[in-house]
Amino acid sequence: MKRLVLLAAVLQGLTFAGAAAAQGAAVPDYSAFPCLSHTLPCGELAAREPVRKELEGPLDGNAARGKQTAFARNRGNCLACHVMPGGSQPGSRGPDLSHFGSTGRSTAETFAMVWDMRTVNPETLMPPFGTNAVLTEQELRDVVAFLLSLK
Amino acid sequence: MLKRALLPALALGALAGCGIFGGGPHREHYPDARIDPFKGVEGDVGFSDTIQYWRTEADLQRHAALAEKPAEQWKLNWKHMDLDRIELHPGHLAVDEGQALVKKLAARDPAFLACLGEGSADLKGKAAAYPKFDAALGRIVTVEDRIEHCAKRVLKEDLPQGKPSNTKISVYFKSQSAGTPIGVDLSDGNVMEAYRRGEELFYRKTGQLNFACASCHVPGSIMGHKLRGETPTTPFGDAAHYPTYRTPVGALESIQERFARCHGQMRTQALKPGDPAYADLEVFMTVLSNGYPVSVPSAR
Structure with a gap:
């Protein structure tokens, strides 16, 4: 049985690798952020300091779009760490966000948290989505609308 | 440049856990898990404490049922895959x-x-x-x-x-060393210096997502928790089975190629295998396998 599972995994891996090679996926460049090199400039780069971002104007966020952004692995991928309604394979390290909209967090507070959680919890594991430009401001406004809709 | 980097470092030193490794640019580090290099693989005791399930083949056999339990499988540290004496992979x-x-x-x-x-x-x-x-x-x-x-x-x-x-x-x-306990020589001052450099790299937050290796691989981090479909495991004992055949990608990978793949997932600039920083990180990781037998060939 175990052997079959391993063999299946091997075959699946080969298929996957073949598909990836066929796409010829380019290696993205993250050299604008700190890296581990002793010699490249990114090895000397400072981490972007925490930014307390004020929400300007009305939120103007779209909850449905925010849900897509939150779920997509190549965008917010909030599901990596959080349970969110309707999400598959949620993570378990971050708080369950199923009822975030009922926790009494204000819109401005929520926006500041997703922009850069380090301003709230310096030892957070959460990426600074706004400060490090993982998501755009509009995407973050959409995510906030989605979060606040979770009652 | 230096001034610009230092000011926030001073302002945020207490917040971000930087400064514990000294001067230079403002760096953020995951809190130090205080690993004792001289304990080798036994440093996992009091760390992830999963070594009790995978220290020996007898331990693995005794806890084989964990492999079928999604919430607990990570405790085997994937060592159960070393028990598959399949000679086809x-x-x-x-x-x-x-x-x-x-x-x-x-x-x-x-x-x-x-x-x-x-x-x-x-x-x-x-x-x-x-x-x-x-x-x-x-x-x-x-x-x-x-x-x-x-x-x-x-x-x-x-x-x-x-x-x-x-x-x-x-x-x-x-x-040719399969079964021989790993023995990185920490009495060599140059190796110890490399270990300390690798240790700093292990905790250093990098990339667009601001993750360190430690963000997923020390107690209190994501280790042992679900990260979407994965559950990150202890770094102890890990270096022993490299290079390994990685079933998810269908290729042989050296440990430094694995570092590069991790870095891609962390949205961090990956380095070339052989880069001195990766060599330092390999020293750190291999010291965490000291005393554990070389387990090559392997599949993961």
Whole structure:
């Protein structure tokens, strides 16, 4: 049985690798952020300091779009760490966000948290989505609308 | 530039846990888990405490049922895959291919094999002492680096780290130490310095997502928790099975290629296999396997 599972995994891996090679996926460049090199400039780069971002104007966020952004692995991928309604394979390290909209967090507070959680919890594991430009401001406004809709 | 970097470092030193590793640019580090390098693989006791499930084959057999429990499988640290004595997977094939490559290259000049074995053609047990400091070369040398160096010096042939032929020879080289306890020499001051550099790299937050290796691989981090479909495991014992055949990607990978793949997932600039920073990180990781047997070939 175990052997079959391993063999299946091997075959699946080969298929996957073949598909990836066929796409010829380019290696993205993250050299604008700190890296581990002793010699490249990114090895000397400072981490972007925490930014307390004020929400300007009305939120103007779209909850449905925010849900897509939150779920997509190549965008917010909030599901990596959080349970969110309707999400598959949620993570378990971050708080369950199923009822975030009922926790009494204000819109401005929520926006500041997703922009850069380090301003709230310096030892957070959460990426600074706004400060490090993982998501755009509009995407973050959409995510906030989605979060606040979770009652 | 320095001033700009230092000011926020001072302002945020207490917040971000930086400063514990000294001056330089404002760096953020995951809090230090205070690993004692002299405990080797036994440092996992009081760390993830999963070593009780995977320390020996008998432990693994006794806890084999965990493999079927999604919430607990991570406790086996994937060591249960080493119990599959399946001789079909490409990890095993790489031993034969690597051996054939060594034979071919040694036929051109027997000095190649003597270079690999540092004066003797017998490779038995030797890989267990890597990475080591090579006084003649003046740097930390991994098995893959030794292969690249010897091919270049003796045969004038490029066998760069990360190239499949290099990795296959490494699998063969390390398979000659299978079962031998890993013994990175911490009494060598140069190795200890590399360990300390690697340790700093392990905790350093990098990339667009601002993750460190430690963000997923120390207690209190994501280790043991679900990260979408995955559950990150302890770093103890991990270096022992590299290079390994990675079933999810269908390829042999050296540990430094694994670092690069992790970095891509962390949205961090990946480095080339053989980069001195990766060599330092490999020293750190391998010290965390000291005392655990070399487990090559393997699949993961």
